[in-house]
Amino acid sequence: MASVVEEISANRHHGGFNRRYKHRSSVLGCDMTFTVYFPPAADSGKVPVLYYLSGLTCNDENFVQKSGAQRAAAARGVALVAPDTSPRGLGVEGEADSWDFGVGAGFYVNATQEKWRAWRMYDYVVEELPSLLRTAAPFAACLDADRASVFGHSMGGHGALVVGLRNPQAYHSISAFAPVCNPCNVPWGIKAFTGYLGEDREAWKQYDACELLRAFSGPVRPPILVDTGSADKFLEVQLQPGALEAAVKDSGYGPAKLRMQDGYDHSYFFISTFADEHVNFHADALLGPPGAGGGKQ
Template sequence: MAEVKEIGSTKMFEGFNKRYSHMSASLSCEMKFHVYLPPAAASGKVPVIYYLSGLTCTDENFITKSCAQRMAAELGIALIAPDTSPRGHGVEGEADSYDFGVGAGFYVNATVDKWKNWRMYEYVTEELPSVLGSFDMLDLSKSSIMGHSMGGHGALTIGLKNAGKYKSISAFSPICNPMDCPWGLKALSGYLGDDKESWKEYDACELLKGYSGPKLPLLVDQGTADNFLVEQLKPENLQAACTAAEYPATIRMQEGYDHSYFFISTFIADHIKFHADALSK
């Protein structure tokens, strides 16, 4: 396994934000990720919550803007924040738009050869946990997953497809039905090609059809003043899919809130508590 290097450390709520880099075998480039270690990690193992960020983000956005560390410190939970795509490959067109390529990995394993290094699904579900296995203070047997926007889509699909790895799932403003919105259609066709059957593996609403796996606790918060609500996010599609699958989910519409980290920071404590409850069982 490639060496993991600590490249940053800041104290916060008596714990530490730690930033690391390593060479990724999945993505064939150097990747960076953040870990917030709560004070409890100094004396024993702590459970973890993975947080997947949205379009244009890096591993830093959640750590610097959400203030999730306050509740994570109180409840003794580590926060894991990976980057959103491979970087540095210089693929033609990778930086032409904000919603595809660099900063927009969409948490899929690309099958179109040009984008062969865009394997964020594999990175999040396999390689990153393997890397974190060397962190003695983390109890990876107690893991939950959450995310925002594109990362909310990632949390939903990864959680549903790997229910045995996680205790709970939550999302802020997720792209609920990527096969039915412009962001999703661009990403799925670009990374996976024309085979729409393969797209269904990365669409929460499709995954819920005939779902027979463990029904993990699921919490979604969506702001009613979100500029992307109608065209891109479509929480009503997720609600309908959960109802049809008899999958218990709490989907909350939060009046007047937008798509930003102001929204996330307002409700992040609820999400950390939600996951803490599941992780304690």
């Protein structure tokens, strides 16, 4: 039986609608919210899905309200799907003690430590949410959840890279804004992985884009686009784009375009500047370029 989905808000936008939903997650054991932007093309047929994974402290609304990505999504006929970043309301001791672990900081892993057993955001993003989009009444008739791509920011950029590289058959393309590239070796990642996954560093590698790239062997290689700002205050300590560049080079993975954007920081000012490019990058992969049946820009 499909999960019961409750619409909790709706806003007209660029000829389509941002609609926010709540449902009971069997994977996480709590109510979860997510937001879908339905482009105008969803009124007359199924459109592909572009998932956006948000960063630390965010929920499903940050990207929807701040990125401006709906303009390009409307023009190209692509739905945007933004899930929350962690379970909420479970009352786990210490879940809200810090901003970079627990609530709002799921890191898109499946926790193995008993205390954090509900923190299974990887399964939620890869399995439960797509299944919901395929079967629940508000989505089944207008979203093509089997035609999907994924992108994200910071912690969510890490998540997008991991989700896409581990499931290359499921995602046509992958992109990221300022991702945590090598979480096995940076403070945010070490804290999260130790807490959620324990001390075994070998177990961490399945959630590290650099490790996944070096081990990648599949014949299907979704194209990758990564933008990072040169003025990002987290650049050297937490993000380490150089590690990702080295992993791409070592693995020979292609096509992958890694860009450093001069003077941009970690904020949604940065994301909104390049949001159209990322949406069009994914739309080209999902639909073909404009003029070839891929919508207009």
